[in-house]
Amino acid sequence: MVDIILHHYETSPYAEKIRVAFGIKGLAWSSVEIPRIMPKPDLxxxxxxxxxxxVLQIGADIFCDTQRILREIDALDPEPPLNPHPGVGDALAWWAEKAMFTPSVIVGFAHIADQLPEDFKQDRAKFSGRNFDPAAMKAALPYQLDQLRAHFGWLDRALADGRKFLLGEQAGTPDLAAYHCVWFVQRNAGKSAAPLGEFSRLLAWAERMAAIGHGRRSELSSRRALEIAKAATPA
Ligand SMILES: N[C@@H](CCC(=O)N[C@@H](CS)C(=O)NCC(=O)O)C(=O)O
Incomplete structure (x- = not known):
């Protein structure tokens, strides 16, 4: 098996999507901690x-975007497949991520906005082209909670027949796409924070997702990751 390197930081929900994918596969991987704001000189x-x-690094090959990264992980280690139901699995994952990511981030950030450092707020304002305004986030909370309530409700109903994961007994891409949103709300607002507390099946599913873990992680410096890339030949 090739050396798998993930450039990420702990609080990133998109990174959590990939860390749990490593858990599903039981993979060993090297973790490079990157800054959560610019500059990122070694990345x-x-x-x-x-x-x-x-960002995923395999030798001198670099994969950006979690959709591409998940495909690469599946190609490297096909069992169990992350997307055993192509088509419906892709559609479900796309919907989960697109519908729930923004409201989840606003709900999560609204709870911790007062603790966020100024440089982080400035970085995210520049990155998104919009003000990072804690007061506006708090004001938007009722509307965002209503958005999440509808989508979390659908997920909860999908689990009503007792299935363990969204498309059956094995967690896959739709679960990862939904879980990184739920994870961000739980991490910042609390395990049963509104509106999650209304959905017991979804909460139980989130516990199963968390129990998957992150595979076997070891730490690597960003300098060493650069050296590995320099010494390798792109595939
Ligand atoms: N479509 C991208 C989205 C990635 C994304 O937006 N990640 C957030 C962190 S969760 C980010 O890059 N924030 C700014 C940063 O880390 O510099 C993917 O699927 O990888």
């Missing part, structure tokens, strides 16, 4: 300017 030479989190 830029690898990505050619892409700043988002996470």
């Amino acid at each position: 830029m030479p690898l990505t050619g300017g892409y700043r988002k989190t996470p």
Whole structure:
């Protein structure tokens, strides 16, 4: 098996999507902790300017965006497949992520906005092209909670027949896409924070997702990751 390196930081929900994918596969991987704001001097030479989190490195090959990263992980280690139901699995994952990511981030950040450092708020304002305004986030909370309530309700109903994961007995891409949103709300607002507390099946599913873990992780310096890339030949 090739050496798998993930450039990420702990609080990133998109990184959690990939960390749990490693858990599903039971993979060993090296973790490079990157800054959560710019500058990212040891990441830029690898990505050619892409700043988002996470980034996967296999030798001198760099994979940006979690959808691409998940495909690469499946290609490296096909069992169990992350997307055994192509089509419906892709559609479900796309919906979960697109419908729930923004409201989850606003609900999560609204709970911790007062503790976020100024440089982080400025970085995210520049990154998104919009003000990072804690007061506006808090004001938007009722509307965002209503959005999440509808989507979490659908997920909860999907689990009503007792299935362990969204498309059966094995967790896959739809679970990862939904879980990184739920994870962000839980991490910042609490395990049963509104509106999660209304959905017992979803909460039990989130516990099963958390229990999957992150595979076998070891730490690597960003300098060493650069050396590995320099010494390797792109595939
Ligand atoms: N479509 C991207 C989205 C990644 C993304 O937006 N990640 C957030 C962190 S969860 C980010 O890059 N934030 C800014 C940063 O880390 O510099 C993916 O699937 O990987």
